[in-house]
Every structure is written in C-alpha cells, then in structure tokens.
Amino acid sequence: MTTSYALRALTLRKTKLGEADIILTLLSDDGRIVRAVAKGMRKPTSRFAGRLEPASVADLMLAPGRTLEIVSDARSVDLHAGLRTDYDRSTAASVVLDVLDKMAVEGQAEERLFGLACATLSALEHAPIEHLRVTVTAFLLKAMAMHGYRPHLDSCVSCACAAESGAGFSLEAGGVLCPACGGAAPPLSGGSRDMLSWLLASTMDAVSSAELPAREVGETFSLMRQFVTYHLPARLKALEFYANGGGS
DSSP: OOOOEEEEEEEEEEEEETTTEEEEEEEETTSOEEEEEETTTTSTTOTTTTTSSTTOEEEEEEEOOSSSEEEEEEEEEEOOTHHHHOHHHHHHHHHHHHHHHHHOBTTBOOHHHHHHHHHHHHHHHHSOGGGHHHHHHHHHHHHHHHTTOOOBOSBOTTTOOBOOTTOEEETTTTEEEOHHHHTTOOBOOHHHHHHHHHHHHSOHHHHHHOOOOHHHHHHHHHHHHHHHHHHSSSOOHHHHHIIIIIOO
16 A cells, blocks of 8 residues: 655646646755646646646645656645746746756755755745846856856866966866966956855845846856756756846
8 A cells, every 4th residue: 555745845847648637847855856747737626726836835745656656735835926927037937947857856865956946936036127137147056066066266177276367167177267277268257256156155035135247147147057058968948048038
C-alpha cells in the first residue's frame, strides 16, 4: 500500500495531459525537481484551480505513482498573483522559473535554491518596475553560484594578479581576466565588477529596492545572460525573450 506524503513546492511549469489533467513541474523545498499529475485541474470545478499556477507556492499531498506523483491535495502558501497580472513582472518571473526548471535536478537536493526562488519571486512582485532587471540579474548570479559556477571577481582567474581597470571576463573560466591574460575576453568595467560583488553579497530585498546606475545594471545583466547561456546545456527561451525587449 502506497503512502501519501506532504511536500511544499513551487510550481515551475504545467503541461496539458489528456482532456482535463495537468502535469506539474515542481521545485520542492529541498531544491529537487518533482513531477506530478493534478487530475482534473483543467475543469472549472477543480479544487486545484488557481492554486498550482506557475510561480505559486503550495503545501501538497502527493501519492507515489508509477511514473509521476499524484496530487491529492493542495493548500496555497503564496500565490504570487501580482506576477501574473502585470506584463513586466510576468516576463521577469518567467526567466526565474525557466532557469530553475533547467537547473534543478530530480533526486538531487539543493536546499538554498528554493529559498532563493521564493525570495526572488517576492521581490519581483513588489519591486519598482525599473528595478526588475537588476533583480533578475542578481537571481541569475546567485543561482549560478549555487550551481557551482560562482564568478571569480577579486583577482585574475588565470594569473591571480589584482583585478584592475581594463580587465575582461572569461565565460569559460568563470571570472575576471587581467589585461595581460584577457586577450579577446569581453571587457568588464570596474563599476560592473563591483556591482556583481555587491549583488552576490546582498539579499533580494536589498537588491530590488536599491537605486543603481543604469549603465552597470545593463552591463551586468548582459554578462550574466551570456554566462548562464554558456554553462547551462539548454535553450532558455524566457531569458532570450526578456533580453530582447520582453521586459523592463
């Protein structure tokens, strides 16, 4: 006899199954990917309606299935409804959900990832519109660090000399290169390097409320977009859309 179990999870994605069911891709509170079926979720009378939309956090009861878990109950924890009613917030949140979907792994826990996800979505829901891009940048930076790709910013990643003006950034090596080692590496201004260090050390609330120079915000976002795209072996459609004018 199978036993149901409780799980707090963030819905990353939903996919239609048959006439009325939905397959949910979930990020569990220990950072694992879990896939589950919500039977009848597409029916207007479903008790799951509105509780398991992408970006929503819920306390679930799951029963083990043959290939997918089965959702037997769902209680809302945080709907993040504001992320679905505002275009700019929605496109920013979609980047977060898509990256998590590609980064997290079934059966492999990374507890910090769930906390980062929830903090980022809450920040995106309440931040001024003009602060959304730097909030997304901070998420990308922190998520990659948790994934084992923490950028090396304090000194040249090749020769270990002090990072000075004229430094570049190597996507492959994952860090700053001095002018002597940089070669054709894309340039990284001192202001943007300092901003990346600050973003790594700051909470999402602090990031989303800070007044930061627009030039450095743009440069750091562009760099982190390239960094994530280089190291994650998947096409990130939401990030591409957002970078090409799909959000503020």
